Amino acid sequence: MEKIMETIKEYKIVAAFVCLGVAIGGFFLFQTPTESSSSAQSLAQEVLVSSEEPKKETEEMVKAEPVEEPTLLTVDVKGAVQHPGIYELKKESRVNDAIQAAGGLTAEAESKSVNLAQKLTDEAVIYVAKLGEEAPVVTTQAQVGNSQATGASSDASGKVNLNTADLATLQTISGIGQKRAQDILDYRESNGKFKSVEELKNVSGIGAKTLEKLKAYVTVD
Structure with a gap:
């Protein structure tokens, strides 16, 4: 009888260890998938954030570029x-x-x-200009400033106004030298203000070809 009781006690101890092992195994069995899932979600979020950062930086660079x-x-x-x-x-x-x-x-x-x-x-x-052709005296910025200070004028496009320009300013026109500039002034003094650029053809020494070249540089008020 005593042997039977001892055998039963031994079986109870073994059974207790088995139950304990099953319980621990079940705990980890149900907990591990949840933890793995949580880890996977965290990893996915990190990848998503890291992929969005370069995109944001690129957009900011594009906006910042002048x-x-x-x-x-x-x-x-x-x-x-x-x-x-x-x-x-x-x-x-x-x-x-x-x-x-x-x-x-x-x-x-x-x-x-x-x-x-x-x-x-x-x-x-x-x-x-060609050799022998009336060529203007090449002016410096200082000379241009002086001519403007003396009353010579040009319009917003930079063209010289034939009715207000002085001798120095007329010589800044490509193709107009000192003699031709003086001829223009003499004509203006004798005939009054120019009514049109085409009237330059009435000035001594200015023909049709020269007039066509000068149209790019002169105007009238």
């Missing part, structure tokens, strides 16, 4: 150059760059008729 201003200007090169025409040049270009773009000066060109160092402006007309 709008670029036009870097080219367009000029019309005429007269004694190899290839007269309209050319697009960099914003900081000078007259010499425009002439080089047109193939350079011809053998008949009067280099004194243009200021090669002058900065270009958009829509500018550059006329290179």
